[in-house]
Amino acid sequence: GQSLEQPSEVTAVEGAIVQINCTYQTSGFYGLSWYQQHDGGAPTFLSYNGLDGLEETGRFSSFLSRSDSYGYLLLQELQMKDSASYFCAVRDRGQGGKLIFGQGTELSVKP
């Protein structure tokens, strides 16, 4: 089977750096994605890691270690608008490559 684990809640202050971890178990692995969802809104795609290493997109970076079945999303220079839920998701080769989501991490950014 497959499973993803990420913390349910994280709190940080404006201007800080926060890391949201994700560990996964799959029967085959295509890649790790991250999505952001503001309350009442649509999930939006943030990043994708197919290979080991760090991918940077502005204030957000995502990291993958396939040998450790682990990845993280790093958010720098936090802003109030970054308060949202963040989901990691993996494509499971054993399930036809369909996208499996974690339960989400609710990030609260305080002034």
Added chain:
Amino acid sequence: ETGVTQTPRHLVMGMTNKKSLKCEQHLGHNAMYWYKQSAKKPLELMFVYNFKEQTENNSVPSRFSPECPNSSHLFLHLHTLQPEDSALYLCASSQEVNSPLHFGNGTRLTVT
């Protein structure tokens, strides 16, 4: 504007009603999806359509019936639902099945 439009935004229906959710994507994508999002649970994949053909039915009860008349439109027909079916139903599209998903804002469904 997300490129994926869902209607209605909110729906309240009784257990004996029949209703339909509509999704339209303006992105020229080939794959479309229905996901269910319940409180405190991961997004659950329900159905996948690739080039209008259903390629995935994730053990969804028959009271949910998808329809994909063309690659831009996706429907979810609902009948004799249960209160536990109350959730946010999200439609998504992607260029190909392995591409990043673009989600709509969802339909908040309440079954009374």
